Amino acid sequence: MRCAYAAAVIRAQGLGKRFGEKRVLRGVDLELDRGGFLVVTGPNGSGKTTLLRICAGLALPSDGELRCSAGRAEIGYLGHEPLVYRELSALENLDLYGRLYRVPERRERIGMLLERFGLWPVRHDRVASYSRGMTQRLALCRVLLHDPALLVLDEPYTALDAAGAELLDTQLAELHGERTCLVSTHDPARVAPLQTAALGLAA
Amino acid sequence: MRYLGDVAALARKDLLLELRARDTLPAMLLFVVATFVVFHFALPASPSRLAASGLLWVAILFTALLGLGRAFVPEREQRVLDGLVLAPCDRSAIWLAKSLATLAFLVAAELVAVPVYALFFHPVSGATVFGVALADLGICAVGTFLGAMAVATRARDLLLPLLFLPLAIPIVVGGVGASIVSAPGRYLGFLALYDVLFAVVCWATFEYVVAE
16 A cells, blocks of 8 residues: 555555444545544444444455555554553563564663653553553554554554643643644544644534 | 564464463363364274274364364454454465464364374374374365355355365375375375465465455
């Protein structure tokens, strides 16, 4: 999926998705430039998650065309699930992903992220013992571990407490303009200062 | 080398998960020992060598099935497969690592099961041990591949045996043959050919199993 347009990281035309007879996404057009911050909003069932999964390469569209210049190594995807093993510790989970993504200076990077997201003291504990908010923080560490060029974040503020949400605000603000972000949220006001484009999906 | 590094990282993760959860290996050990104990009392005092060999191979196959059914359980229950699929490594590394981890569990179960079989039924020949080793490779290669296919469906507990057992018939034929004939080379060669053929097919096509 190489992009024909140098500036656009993601370009989609007439994107649609069906699961059997059920159509969950219809005729979506979007263009996300390098360094842009696209906010996707819409009610439950409008297809936000499906759209983000398609953009991340986890699902194929049923209709339309999608061009994405970011390869798998350049995408950081946060879904509804944290995508970490509950029987492993935070350190073991991030070490596994660090190896698979070939993160340079892996241990230092993991340590820095765990410290930043307040998980360093519990780094050896199994994820099963974490609260939902701590697990979401770990999921954010996983997403940022390989310093991806394209961040695809599906409702990233879910389960975060006020401190966690502020941490994420700070992180997104730091990356603003340098990384391309595609974010779905039910609270668009929270990311409004960073937003460069918006896409509203109807149910 | 990077490919092998990915396989090692993924296999290590599977072994670590089993070490923590202890879901698979104890179940496999209990099952295979219980099977031999039950048949020890159910069969006549001195069953024929052919019947006893058949029992060994059936026990190995169903013990393996137990392990294969659990191979992708952590990925399914914790929905981690998306994370592995998104990683920029060759997706066949997921299959190879899972196969190696399942092979480790199966071999560990057999280290107990084969002596128990020898105690209850007949002594085990070198050809049988070699046949079991070759069969393990094929069982884990094919079973892991089918396990990944089945895990994406609602009828996964039914689908895996339905797909796996017909494909495992050549393993039973080769294994029983190697256990009872005086010149087992032909049967061992057959098992090796099965391993190579199915390992190549599974390795080359696994990408399509985990991608939508």
